[in-house]
Amino acid sequence: MRRYFFIKGDKVPGAAAIASWLAVFLLLSLLFWFAFSRVRFAWDWNAVYTYRFKFLKGWLVTVAVSSAAMTLSLVIGLATALAHRAPFLPLRYLARVYMEIIRGTPLLVQILIFFYVVADAFGINNRYLVGIVILAMFAGAYISEIIRAGIESVGETQLESARAIGFTRAQIYRYVIFPQVTRQILPPLAGQFASLIKDSSLLSIISVSEFTLNAQEVNAFTFSTLESYLPLAVGYLILTLPISLWTKRLETRFRYAT
């Protein structure tokens, strides 16, 4: 019995892994079974089932909005990280202010202010576009920190030898810094992308018709709360779980000595 559940070190035998996973699964099942059995609730999956395509549509919008925001957030993050090291001082300070503001305020507040004040002032009324930009700016601030840490992890001595070789500044970034940074930042970057997908649910507040908003609407139409929100949780897990697992693999693969 003991040998199935107590392991020293990192090597886990297959039998022990299966036994422990089963134990965890059992425990959680019990917990949820107990919780749900206490809820006096008349389950009605039929009402929700009729809205299945609405769920799917919302989920696809979440996928689309998140993918667009990810791409844009990478661009913003990279630009901010470079601005942080720019020779032109005001640019550095601008990058810092941007980061502090974004990281110091809740995303929900940013969405509201950006949508009702900034976007309005500039006459942008496509809420999908606004949603993507806000999400990208939010994630971009964190990504810039990830990239910056990656850039700074490339040792001073390497930069010096790159200079001694006669590389230009652009070449140093291109051939020495970026190849090393990409490997290092992939795991935290993937984590940030998973957060971004979850955070996209907040766009429901400005009526972006994404996954969460659609679930809320189904809930309103059918008065079936749990039947609307459980698929919601599963829908997000389908997106975030693979990223999380992939991150774990990356972390082990890129652990190379310098």
Added chain:
Amino acid sequence: MRLEMNAIVKSYGDHRALDGVTLALPDIRTLAVLGPSGSGKSTLLRILAGLETPDAGEIALDGDPVRFDEEYLLRHRRGIGTVFQSFNLFPHLTALDNISLPLEKVHGYEASEAATYALQLLARFQLAGHALKTPAQLSGGQKQRVAIARAVAIKPRLLLFDEPTSALDPEMTVEVLDLIAELRQEGRPLVLVTHEIGFARKVADLVVFLHEGRVLEWGEASHLFERPSTPELRGFLDKVLRY
């Protein structure tokens, strides 16, 4: 190579690393720069390499004054091979790519041309079997030999070595010093900052002795080692040659 330096001053904050270095060496073949820690040897070398700009003073190589603007320095660095104490190979590249990358991106070689030439050099330095290894898979001595191959590959007008063996075991020190001695045979001018006094004595034909940011003595190696005229150099040699 003819090297002239006139009143070179370099400070880091309050610390004056070089305090008016003036030198005129008509023909450098193998120059050893000696001196205690903190005497300014490395700073002097870094200025020669175009990695550091002096606060005041002039340098000329073969009569060409070195201009300390980025554009000139870029060209200057491309003509000089520098080898550092801590190897400084790029960890994400193989030994082969470490050598061929600068050839390709800085010196305009075709990719295949650069690879062939890099392989030749590796073979010459008994490193052929390690061409596809990354620095993490190489020993300290092998890393330093790859670094030297990278510096030599560009056919520099001047080779600089900044304490190339300080980070090595004695055994590996020998393989690196052997290689430097071999390069010297080829007649490419080289400047060597080193703590290996025995080696400097053997290979150098010129010696500069720095002390507290100033040149106290310079001249023919044999002469300086036999008859040091300042008490500082005498004390220094006494200490480093005691054991």
